[in-house]
Amino acid sequence: MNILKRGMVFITFFGCCFGISLMAAAMSTKFWLEAEAVQKRLNPDKTLEVRPNSTGHVNFGLFKGRKALNVGFGMRLHPFDVESAVFMDYGLWVGTIACLSLGMMFAVVGALFAVINTATTPVEAITGVPGLYVWNTLAALFNLICVILWAVQFHENLTKNVLLYDASNGWTTEGMEVFGYSFWLVVVAIFVHVANIAIIFIGTYEPKAKDQVQAPDTKGSNIMLY
Template sequence: MNILKRGMVFITFFGCCFAIALTAAALSTKFWLEAEAIQIRLGPNNVPEVRPNSTGHVNFGLFKGKKSLNVGFGTRLHLFDVEADDLMNYGLWVSTIVFLSLGLLMAVVGALFAVINTATTPVEAITGVPGLYLWNGLATLFDLLCVIMWAVQFHTHLTKNVLIYDAANGWTTEGMEVFGYSFWLVVVAIFVHVANIAIIFIGTYEPKVKEQLEAPETKGGNIMLY
């Protein structure tokens, strides 16, 4: 592998490092979901109406969350642990964490073998250039599955009211939930790995050289008589 090709492979090391930072941040931050909150009360004739001066905001990640509610006397901040059994579908929650962790692991492996392929030329295919396709491809797949799991979770369980413990006091987020930036970090990581695959292809592609068939030598020939 020449210097140019090694340089292109080494670029994917930085791509994998960027993807590692993105997925690690997504795993640890508290912004997989964000929502504004309002407080509903019964007005005249028992007609529900939004309580004035009552505002709120909630956001949470895969493990921790934060809510700030204001009933007109100042905002009160509460930190909480995400209890998946009560708040969302437990299977989808676990699947999101598992696929995100696997995507992070594949990014680490991809970065490691990018360095190895830059310094040496491995003999085994799985540790060489084909392996770089494999690790980045698996990272893309796992991150994509993570995104799908959370999107299904969001649309099936998190678009009603995530303030389940404050619902008795009239607090609701229904219709105001959106994907937080932690979710979009994983989406960006997918594109990073796809870009890595494209760089590997461009940097290591070698067009096949067609073998020229030599014309067979003729056994006979013109005999010149002198």
């Protein structure tokens, strides 16, 4: 492998490191979901209206969350554990964490073998350039599954009301939930690994030499006309 190809392969090391950083940030931050909150009250005519000066905000990640509610006396912050949140589907939550973890693991393997392929030419295909395709593809695939699982979680369970413990007091987030930036970090990580695959292809592609059609050898043959 020449210097140019090794350089292109080494670029994917930085891509994998960037992807790992994005996934680690997504794992540790608390903004997979954000929602505004309001408190509603029942009027004498049986209609609901939003109470003035009663506002709030909720955000949470894969492990920790925070709600800030204001009933007219300033914001009151209340941290909570996502694991104990009754509004979450436990299977989808575990699947999201597992896929994100696997995506990080394959990104680490991809970064490691990118360095190895820059320094030497491995004999085994799985540790060479074909392996780089595999590790980056698996990282992108598990990130994609992670995004899909959280999207299902969002639409099935998180668009109703994530303030169930405060619902008796009229608090609701229904219709005001959005994906937080932690979720979008994983989406960006998918494109990073797809870009890595494209770089590997461009950097290591070798077109097959076309078989040259050889003219028949006429040397030594004498054609005599009589």
